[in-house]
Amino acid sequence: MKLASLLNSDLIFTNSGVSTREQAIEHIIQKMSKLYSFEIDEARVLELVQKREALGGTSFDSGITVAHARIENFDDLLIGICVPTKPIETAGAPIRMVVVILTNAAASTMYLNTLAAFVSLSQNESVFPRLLAAQRPEDLIETVTKLDIKVKKDLTVADIMTKNIVSVTPDTTIAELCDLFFQNSYSYVPVLDEKGDFIGEVNITDTIRLGIPDYATMIGSLNFIKTMEPFESLLKNEKTLTIKQIMKKPSFMVAEDTSILEVALEMTQNKRRHIAVVNGGKIVGIVSTMDILNKVLRG
Numbered sequence: 001m002k003l004a005s006l007l008n009s010d011l012i013f014t015n016s017g018v019s020t021r022e023q024a025i026e027h028i029i030q031k032m033s034k035l036y037s038f039e040i041d042e043a044r045v046l047e048l049v050q051k052r053e054a055l056g057g058t059s060f061d062s063g064i065t066v067a068h069a070r071i072e073n074f075d076d077l078l079i080g081i082c083v084p085t086k087p088i089e090t091a092g093a094p095i096r097m098v099v100v101i102l103t104n105a106a107a108s109t110m111y112l113n114t115l116a117a118f119v120s121l122s123q124n125e126s127v128f129p130r131l132l133a134a135q136r137p138e139d140l141i142e143t144v145t146k147l148d149i150k151v152k153k154d155l156t157v158a159d160i161m162t163k164n165i166v167s168v169t170p171d172t173t174i175a176e177l178c179d180l181f182f183q184n185s186y187s188y189v190p191v192l193d194e195k196g197d198f199i200g201e202v203n204i205t206d207t208i209r210l211g212i213p214d215y216a217t218m219i220g221s222l223n224f225i226k227t228m229e230p231f232e233s234l235l236k237n238e239k240t241l242t243i244k245q246i247m248k249k250p251s252f253m254v255a256e257d258t259s260i261l262e263v264a265l266e267m268t269q270n271k272r273r274h275i276a277v278v279n280g281g282k283i284v285g286i287v288s289t290m291d292i293l294n295k296v297l298r299g
Helices: 021-035 042-054 108-123 128-132 137-147 174-184 204-209 214-218 229-237 260-270 289-297
Strands: 012-016 064-071 078-084 097-104 188-192 198-203 274-279 282-288
Touching: 012 021, 012 137, 021 042, 021 064, 021 078, 021 097, 042 064, 064 108, 097 108, 097 128, 108 128, 128 137, 174 188, 174 204, 188 282, 198 204, 198 274, 260 274, 260 289, 282 289
Parallel strands: 012 078, 064 097
Antiparallel strands: 078 097, 188 198, 274 282
């Protein structure tokens, strides 16, 4: 499906005089409710959008805000666009375009892929200014039409995976690993060799396990242990111990075109929180349980 085919000139506002993101969203929803009054309750939709907005994560550094609501028994996908005459100043990047998307309560795939299409447009430095400069809704649609952007109907790990990967090597010390976990709130990192090939993985549980003595796993109760001596020993040796002593070979990897359902099934059946996405032996992304929550279940 082409992105241009989802656009309606009646729901596009160029050179708008709105001065806040909230005004832009309300303006779009008001128009949507007038055009689709038999399907859309303006107050209810606005409430749903505001609830989603309160969760955060709908504004991007490229200058676009994409608000949305999932509506029960709504069998359509509506897109409204508002381009303010002047960028809307915020605590983050100035907002130069506001997009509102309404979908069915279960239609996360089309929403996420439509969202991805708009974010990609906003990041294109040669295209986005042309959209912002459109004098009429028809001009904006014409620009999108010429770009021939397609919105996928399926959802794969490539659509939600984290691409900015922080990795370690087998010679990274446990001290460096703990610092990496602590400073960045990570709980998993891939291990790469000198060629950049993905050869292993390590998580925070593997690291903590280093501080537990072998005998502890063979004793039913450790209530008699009152000191933190095992962890004191780990802290004493963390600068000499290296990741090669705790890293595991990748047991499960996926390609970029793997379905979200397949990944979710692996996570739930084998209690995995992170899965590496690999292309030709190189890691290109990591998909986590939080990616599924944040980008699919809560979009």
